Structures are given as C-alpha cells and as structure tokens.
Amino acid sequence: MKEKILIIEDDFTIQTQLKNLLSGNGYEVFAVTDFSKTIEQLKEAAPHLVILDIKLPGNNGFEICSQIRTFSDIPI
Template sequence: MYKILVIEDEEKIRDIIEESLCKWGFEAYAVSNFNNVFEEFVQIKPQLVLMDVNLPAFDGFYWCNKIRSVSKVPVIFLSSRSTNMDVIMAVNMGADDYITKRATRCNIKNIA
C-alpha cells in the first residue's frame, strides 16, 4: 500500500484529502506539527507528498527544498496561490507538479 503525506494546515481541506485517499486504498498521513514537517517526512517515508504553499512557521517551498535534499519522492503542491511566480518557485524548489485549489461560490437566492 502506498503512503501519502499530506501537508495542509486547513483542517477541512486536510480531512477531505485524507478521506478521499483512504477511500482509494492509500495510507494517508497528515502532518500535525508544522515545525517538524521534515522529521515527520523522514519517519513516515511516504511515496508521495501533497503540500500546500501557505503553512505556519515555514512555507511549502522551504519544506519542499528540505525534502529534496534527501529524497526524490514526488512532491505535488495543492495551493490556492495561483500566480506564475508561485508555480516557478515550486518547480525551482523541487516540486513535480502544482495544482491550484479553486474556490467556488454558490449563489443562493432567498425566496420569500
């Protein structure tokens, strides 16, 4: 079974990702201490990392660079940040791909 490390600080998004991965038969692990992302990566030894850019303490670019210093495991960014510079920074730090989270708005009309 493949192990996937989820590095996402927004609880609702993290829970949705973890639940979906588990439904597909993957072992999903979520980082709980954002000061020790690298230590958790080393301990878990995942086959894939899904990471947000905006994280407490250090950003995802920093952690991707740290992971790349010891591993070639695929790193995919999942972020609400969508500028070309964000994508370039991610790739320069060693990311394999960059996926933008898109929020949708639901217009609800009050019917009186």
C-alpha cells in the first residue's frame, strides 16, 4: 500500500510541482481543492502526512493545524 500525502497549498504551480515530485517517488498524493472544506477533504483522504501552507484563503495554516490537532496527531 502506498503512503498517502495531502497537500494543502493554494498556489497551483507549487501544488502541481509537489504532486508531480511526490507521485514520481511512489506516494499517493491528494490536494485540497475547496479550502472551505479542508478538514472534510483531509478526513476523506486519510493521509499519512500533510503538507500545509501557512497563507491560505479563509483560515490560515495555523488555524487549520489547530483544527486537525483536535482529532488527529498526523505529521504536518
């Protein structure tokens, strides 16, 4: 089973480069597409690791990290 990584990044260029790099190295990669539903997408993807940007539309990365910590100790 491939390790799963979720990318929470609003810059499409960075998001695409990360997806290509990680996929090319054998990871299953997901990216958040609707930042108003970040937590829901994270729960659905059930990743092993989250790559989280700080400056995001809506909630910033620190707020999202705090929300994740209420239900998970996944590496961020």
